[in-house]
Every structure is written in C-alpha cells, then in structure tokens.
Amino acid sequence: MLQQGEKIPSRTLAITFDDGYEEVLTLGLPVLQEFGFTATIFAVPGQLGGRNAWDDGRAALLTTDHYRQLEKAGITIGAHTCQHVHLTQVDRGTAEREIKESKTKLETALGHPVSLFAYPYGETNDTVDTMVRESGFEAAFATDRAPADHAENPYRIRRVVIFPRNTVWEILVKAQAWYPAYQEWKRGKK
Numbered sequence: 001m002l003q004q005g006e007k008i009p010s011r012t013l014a015i016t017f018d019d020g021y022e023e024v025l026t027l028g029l030p031v032l033q034e035f036g037f038t039a040t041i042f043a044v045p046g047q048l049g050g051r052n053a054w055d056d057g058r059a060a061l062l063t064t065d066h067y068r069q070l071e072k073a074g075i076t077i078g079a080h081t082c083q084h085v086h087l088t089q090v091d092r093g094t095a096e097r098e099i100k101e102s103k104t105k106l107e108t109a110l111g112h113p114v115s116l117f118a119y120p121y122g123e124t125n126d127t128v129d130t131m132v133r134e135s136g137f138e139a140a141f142a143t144d145r146a147p148a149d150h151a152e153n154p155y156r157i158r159r160v161v162i163f164p165r166n167t168v169w170e171i172l173v174k175a176q177a178w179y180p181a182y183q184e185w186k187r188g189k190k
C-alpha cells in the first residue's frame with residue numbers, strides 16, 4: 001500500500017520479530033495462528049540454526065527448515081544483516097557486505113527473492129539507508145527513531161518496540177495510532 005501511495009486504513013497492524021529466535025516458531029506461531037495474524041521475521045542468516053552470539057548466546061535461532069516451515073504458514077522472511085552488526089559503527093565495506101550478503105544468503109536458503117530489511121538495534125543513517133536501497137531491498141525497518149508517517153521514507157519505516165516486560169495494557173497503548181506522536185512529545189520534554 002505504501003508503494004502504491006495508498007492510505008493505510010486505521011486498525012491496520014503489522015507484527016515483526018527480529019533475530020529469528022526458535023521460540024517464534026514454538027511459542028509465537030501457534031498464537032498468531034489462533035488469532036489469524038501473519039508476521040514478518042527478520043533473520044540473521046550468518047547464524048542459521050545457531051545462537052544469538054551478538055547478545056548473550058543463550059537463545060537458539062531458527063534453522064533453514066524452520067524458516068521454510070514458517071513461510072508455508074504465511075510468515076514473511078526479511079534480512080537483518082549476516083551477523084547482527086552495528087551498521088553505523090562498522091567500516092563501510094563491512095556494512096555493505098553484511099547488508100548484501102544477508103540478502104543473497106537468505107535467498108539461497110529460501111529459494112526466492114527477499115525484499116525486506118531491518119536494521120540491527122534500529123541503527124541507521126543516510127549512508128546505511130542508501131546501501132540497503134542499492135542492495136535491492138524494497139523497504140527497511142527502523143525502530144522508534146524514524147518518521148511517524150510510514151509514507152515518508154520506505155527505508156526508515158517506524159516500528160514500536162514491544163519488550164518482554166510490557167503488560168497487555170502497555171501493548172494496547174503502544175498499538176494505538178497516536179502512540180508515535182506521544183513518544184515524540186515525551187522525548188521532546190526530556
């Protein structure tokens with residue numbers, strides 16, 4: 001809809017999961033299916049079937065077979081760099097390679113084009129945005145350091161972050177259309 005320049009209807013919600021934890025399949029998918037939602041998972045293809053080595057290394061990550069299974073269930077797979085790097089901190093060559101290879105590696109594993117990207121830690125800048133666009137991705141997802149209007153920049157689509165500590169009430173608040181404006185207002189007050 002963003003590509004067509006159409007207005008997104010109110011009460012539209014997109015669910016995304018970064019990193020590709022095995023629990024998205026074992027715990028997440030049954031809940032999504034129960035309530036009739038799909039989702040997009042941003043995978044770290046340098047670590048397929050591995051662990052979250054960039055963090056504490058304790059969480060198991062989805063394998064290629066898992067991703068194929070999730071796709072059959074209607075889940076979209078996007079890329080999240082090969083090794084979950086800080087794209088605004090590594091050198092240019094590394095950033096470019098991490099972006100490009102995350103696309104080609106996933107495409108080889110899944111057997112079809114991969115068009116969506118999410119910046120690890122939500123970190124990006126104009127140079128990184130451009131690298132992602134020039135690597136052939138159609139859109140990229142930031143976190144809450146992005147325009148409130150999704151139509152403004154397809155390479156910096158804003159997302160609201162849900163943390164494990166968030167209550168159902170907080171998730172309800174975060175899902176409201178006015179929440180990004182509230183977040184910006186709160187940030188301005190600090």
Ligand SMILES: [Zn+2]
Pocket residue numbers: 018019080084120121
């Ligand atoms: Zn991540």
